[in-house]
Amino acid sequence: MKALLIVAHGSRREASNEEVRALGEAVAALPDNAFDRVGCAFLELAEPSIPDGLLQFIEAGATEITVAPYFLSAGRHVSEDIPAEVDKVKSAYPHITVRIAPYLGASAAMPALLLAQGCAC
């Protein structure tokens, strides 16, 4: 069973966390979504944490989990903090495959998305 965990920073502003959860639902509903489950987790300030998000998937039967960092730049959160959180669970479940996808800002499609936003007003 394949699962996708969207990982955002988390905010004191609950509406921002809700935006991420709604995005997760929108990803799950895409017609070309090949993941059996899609969920969200947060590095800090909101629930579930990254380990809790991974554990929920593992308890539901996930065997392959992709972590997708919803971050625009490759700062310490992306390069160190998210891998460290993932490793907490990975080491306890060596039979589960957990991959970390490239962070969002690294997408080759980002320039086109940004240009489209610039033309949207």
Next chain:
Amino acid sequence: MKALLIVAHGSRREASNEEVRALGEAVAALPDNAFDRVGCAFLELAEPSIPDGLLQFIEAGATEITVAPYFLSAGRHVSEDIPAEVDKVKSAYPHITVRIAPYLGASAAMPALLLAQGCAC
């Protein structure tokens, strides 16, 4: 003359600011880019500031400027701080049209982009 100003938060990590500048160059180079100029500005921690970015365009002859917030959530930076910075220049140049585009995270194409990132590893 139409210009697009990509506005990011700005970071103490110079590589993150360089990422934004490289993104601006990538947007400028897109074959369907209809803006005469594309540039970047930062809310804080990096140069140019938003007013300086706007003024550079105005001095170069821009008459229509679109500000595209490179932000994932609609927090105070997007709802208050960026409009306040834009207004500093807008009020002094009433003959220039300055629009603020929807922030990046609001893009209808975001779920598909995130799914593609999740499949990229």
